[in-house]
Amino acid sequence: MRTRANWLGRIIVTTFILGSIAASAAQAQNYTQTYGFGTFYRPFAADSLWNLKPVNPVLGSNGVKKPLINLSWIPSIDDGAYSVKVFMAKAGDPAMTVVGKPGMSGVGDPDTGHYRTITIPRWPADVAPATGEDGHAEIIDTVTGVIHSFYQLRKVGNKWTATMYSWTRIDGRGFGNPAHWSQGARSSGAAPTAGLIRVHELNDNRDHYRHALAMSLPAHTLANGITHPSYVYPATTADTSAILNTGVIPLGARLMLPASFDTSTLSTDQLRKIANTLKLYGAYAVDRNYDTAFRLYVENGANFNIMPNGTWNTRVVADLEKIRAGLRQVVSVERYADDNQAAKSAAAVKVAGDAKSLLSMRGDWLDAGTSKKGDAVYDTWLESVWFPKTTKKVNVVNYSNGISKVAGSMPAARTPMRFTARTSGGALIRMQLWAGSSLAYDSGYLADGSFASFQWPAMTGLSVKLLAQSGVYTNWSSARGILVAE
Structure with a gap:
């Protein structure tokens, strides 16, 4: 749930014409393949923190709190109104111009600092934003390798409207950097594609997902930026309303289940796969939700339901509580491992992630x-x-x-x-x-x-x-x- 003042209060006023410059300069690559990193089906680089497994992580005492107001609410793992669908844009798809919502002078763009119309060079015919208030939609241009992220995207008559636009690279690191701090419509600056459980991963015959998961936490678990930092590396921003938070966990924190957590006792294959992922990769706190202990995001169109046969199951409820109670914030990592178990030091990974310009070219x-x-x-x-x-x-x-x-x-x-x-x-x-x-x-x-x-x-x-x-x-x-x- 993104607070609009977060980016409006931090943008530097700029001018910019979005047209064919980047599209013509980019070299076409094969971003549609079903294997390899930095592609439609496996986003971000091999050394992205989303794709690296912590080795010998040290877990601290900070955990995930139960609901504060709605005591019966259980953790959410689903697609639906507040998740997102990832759409593939291909060569030959037509361009589309997105305008501001009624009463707005344009679409808010934190990277350029203007409300303006957004022209996307390739727009899939099947684009349909999530139905919830956030109206997320992610479009991956497989010609340029750019992920276009929209917040509150809606079709009004024959026009597409949105409140906010951001972008990131499908072959990038999946988090913002000092110069390009807002790379998607999450409060942490990450794109909703990052950490999303995708449709094609649900039944891939693996016992875990091969990336960290995206997690949102409620205000009484998240930190306020005064007594505790509201965000930490690799997050690059937080809501300006973070001051209302009352917890201690910052956006950008990685949360994991301890190695001793017994996933074999969980009641469904779905939960075991998620818990195994939380032991191997963990989940990054990327956004804020309302009073749900934690939410993990599944791509829309998956028809995913954590309850077997869609009926209330008390064993699943108890299992979700076990997972919530077991999650802890990671305070240090000895090193990281990639798919081939090649070791990467924590310092080297952070240096690579920080090796982006401190200087943006935006401005008038x-x-x-x-x-x-x-x-x-x-x-x-x-x-x-x-x-x-x-x-x-x-x-x-x-x-x-x-x-x-x-x-x-x-x-x-x-x-x-x-x-x-x-x-x-x-x-x-x-x-x-x-x-x-x-x-x-x-x-x-x-x-x-x-x-x-x-x-x-x-x-x-x-x-x-x-x-x-x-x-x-x-x-x-x-x-x-x-x-x-x-």
């Missing part, structure tokens, strides 16, 4: 020396600024861009840093750090592949000024700056 790109918006536009899917064809150099500046607001991602003073240019068509990129009216650092203009190394200034209140210069006589030129700790 103005003609240098003016307050006028230039012709340069921000492309969200490529996270870069693009210039149309020009016969003379065009200089633009971005004052509104901020360094990451993701908790724990900011570098400490004197941390070795590297600013790298990723440009095309002869464009250049430059970064300046300012402390008030004092210039704290200047990278100078950099061409593609060039970088500048420096130590993070020991100053407070730093602001960022980005400058970009177009190429000339090319159909498009582009610039992106990547800022990481060395």
Whole structure:
């Protein structure tokens, strides 16, 4: 259940034209295959935390609380009104424009900072959002490998409307990063595809699901951001209304059943498969629900029912209570293992997950020396600024861009840093750090592949000024700056 103020309060105002730039630049790959990571049927990279098994995890004392108000409510494991369906978009599917709901100026986009219309290059004919208030729908474009996430998607007459749009890569890590912190319509910034029990997994003759599960928790279990952090790595955000939470478990926490938990005593194969998964991979807290001890999400269309034959079963109720009582927050992990049991240290996995730019290119790109918006536009899917064809150099500046607001991602003073240019068509990129009216650092203009190394200034209140210069006589030129700790 996503609180809208969460992203509206944190976005940086930007301008951007969503069109054919990213779609034409992306290289088509086979994202439809039924095997291998980073595909429609097995989302995200092999080293994504969703796909890695913790080895020798240490479980703490923080557990999942029972319902506070509705004492008879049991944990929920189902598809239905508050779950999501994943749709496959293929080459040849038509484009679709999604507009804002009545009374809104457009669809909210936390990545670009605007309410705007969203044009998706390929739209499957069978798109049908979940019927609950959240109206989730996930569309995986198998040409570009982009997951398009919609919140409160509805068809009104002959128009599609939505409240929010986000995106992530099907071959990415499945969580946000400091520059692109909102990658889906979950409170944690993750896409609803992540951790979802998919239709094709239900009867695959395995005794566990081969990824961590997505779990929502109630406000009296989740932390409030004051006495305890409201989110921790790998989550990148939390609801602004998290202040109302009264628990201690943050979004982004992994919860697991202990190795000693006896799954053989559970009454159904469905529960044993889920419990085995919670022992091997666990579940990430990704969202908040209302007073349900925990909810695990099954893809819509599965006709999944945790009760045998759809009738109330007291043994299942007792088993769900055993699982709830056994779940604990993971406080440390010795290492991780992939499908081939290859070991990966916890530090290496975190470094790989953090090795994304602290710097976003979003923001208003103005003609240098003016307050006028230039012709340069921000492309969200490529996270870069693009210039149309020009016969003379065009200089633009971005004052509104901020360094990451993701908790724990900011570098400490004197941390070795590297600013790298990723440009095309002869464009250049430059970064300046300012402390008030004092210039704290200047990278100078950099061409593609060039970088500048420096130590993070020991100053407070730093602001960022980005400058970009177009190429000339090319159909498009582009610039992106990547800022990481060395």
